[in-house]
Amino acid sequence: MAEGRFTNPVTATLAGVKDFFARQELASKLSDEDRADGLTILITGANSGLGFALAVAFAKRGGKVIMAGRSKIPEAGERVKKKAASEKVEMRYLxxxxxxxxxxxxxxxxxxxxxxxxxxxxxxxxxPGSRMTGAGQDEMFQVNYLSNVLLTQLLLKKSLLKLQDSADHSEILFISSDSHQGASYIDYDEFGQYFDYGVSKAISNYSYFKLLLNTYATELSRRINHLSVKLGVNLICPGPVHSNIVKEAPWLLRMILKGIFWMVFKSPAKAARPVVYMALSPDYAGTTNEYLHMFNPKKMDPKVYESQEGKKLWSRSMELLKKIDPEYEAYLG
Ligand SMILES: NC(=O)c1ccc[n+]([C@@H]2O[C@H](COP(=O)([O-])OP(=O)(O)OC[C@H]3O[C@@H](n4cnc5c(N)ncnc54)[C@H](OP(=O)(O)O)[C@@H]3O)[C@@H](O)[C@H]2O)c1
Structure with missing residues (x-):
């Protein structure tokens, strides 16, 4: 059975508290000169938490921001415009x-x-547990992993990302979590199968699905950039963020976690800084498959880099999409 690093919400949160006090090597490197003028930045989940803070940060730095989300449309976009004093912000339903x-x-x-x-x-x-989507999938699996595969495949197939050999090619930045370290090998018997589970398995799955995401991102980078870097595919864990991520936890647990978040987790604006740095700094221009844990360059879990595992996950993901997506010909045909 697939297992993540944690099964207990308090242990997972304490790991975040530890991260909060960790030294951040490159923290002073984000500069006001790292600008987004002339760039179009798409951010998923931009109505809340880290995504919202990123929208404000990129808009303040001159970028055109497309906020993709399923709620708070258009209010969140209007708030970003106000905070960033920019009109180059729009929201789209996703x-x-x-x-x-x-x-x-x-x-x-x-x-x-x-x-x-x-x-x-x-x-x-x-x-806090399993929930089935209209496609018969586990919701956390679909949102945190499979839809990212689908979205990247469509963006590439429709040529909405710039694939170039020059310095101004596009970049995909996957927001991951360092909790993927130590998750088990990918369980292909479970892959794409729906089954019922509760809180412990949900916490474990959250980090396990980030392992899937990182393995896919690494394979994507390998496939696109096998001769030269045509598209930056990088990954980052923002560290502990005082966000709405636990909004669906049972009431008492949510109150406890929210209290810890409020006391020691970073504000979304602070957590957004290393993400903005990785996206805009010349230090990361033309790089691919790099990973930052906040401002610390780091290696991901060794399993993420295994090319056989990457190939297998890629083909199983495409097979699954072919099975459940009536429009799969838009990218696999
Ligand atoms: N918080 C942390 O301590 C922490 C630590 C490490 C990594 N991260 C990562 O940071 C990222 C941002 O999370 P956050 O902490 O800022 O949490 P958050 O405030 O809950 O933001 C998550 C965003 O994802 C969106 N989302 C969820 N389900 C969706 C769906 N079906 N379709 C479209 N959007 C959906 C949410 O939209 P709704 O508001 O409509 O639900 C929200 O905008 C995540 O990738 C998370 O794994 C967070």
């Missing part, structure tokens, strides 16, 4: 639980002729 919504979202970008310079795959959910 529900990652719904395969059709991902297709519609990409079609709207194509229709409006939008090219993306920086794509930040930030949206994720932490549920």
């Amino acid at each position: 529900d990652l639980c719904n395969i059709g919504s991902v297709h519609k979202f990409v079609q709207s970008l194509v229709r409006d002729g939008i090219m993306i310079d920086i794509c930040i795959l930030n949206a994720a959910t932490a549920l």
Whole structure:
């Protein structure tokens, strides 16, 4: 059975508290000169937490921001415009639980002729247990992993990302979690299968699905960049963020976790800084498959780099999409 690093919410939160006090090597390197003028930045899950703070940060630095989300439209966008004193902000509907919504979202970008310079795959959910989506999948698996595969495949197939050999090619930044370290090997018997589970397995799955995400991102980088870097595919864990990530936890647990978050976790604005740094700093221009844990360059779990595992996960993900996505020909055909 697939296992993540934690099964207990308090242990998982204490690991975040430890991160809060960790030294951050490159923290002083984000500069006001790291600008986003002329760039279009797509951020998923941008109505809340880290995604919202990223939208404000990129808009303040001159970028055009596309906030993708399923709620708080248009209020969150209006708040970002106000906070950043920028009109170059728009919101678009995207529900990652719904395969059709991902297709519609990409079609709207194509229709409006939008090219993306920086794509930040930030949206994720932490549920207290299993829940089935319309596609018969586990919701956390679909939102945190499979929809990111679908979205990246569509963006590439529709040529909405710039693949170039020059320095101004596009970048995809996967928002991950260092909790993926220590998750078990990928269990292909469970892959794409729905089954009931409760809180412990949900916490374990959250980090396990980040292992899937990192393994996919690494394989994507390998496939696109096998001769030279054509598309930056980098990953980052923002560290502990005082966000809405535990909003679906049972009431008492949510109160306890929210208290810890409030006392010691970083504000979303602070947590956004290393993400902005990785996306805009010349230090990371032209790089791929790099990983930052906050401002610390680090290696991911060794399993993430195993090319056989990457290939297998890729083909199993495509097979699953072919099975559950009536429009799979849009990218696999
Ligand atoms: N918080 C932490 O301590 C921490 C630590 C490490 C990594 N991270 C990562 O940081 C990222 C941002 O999380 P956060 O902490 O800022 O949490 P958050 O405030 O809960 O933000 C998560 C975002 O994802 C969106 N989302 C969830 N399900 C979705 C769906 N079906 N379709 C579209 N959007 C959906 C949420 O939208 P709704 O508001 O509509 O639900 C929200 O905008 C995640 O990838 C998370 O894994 C967080």
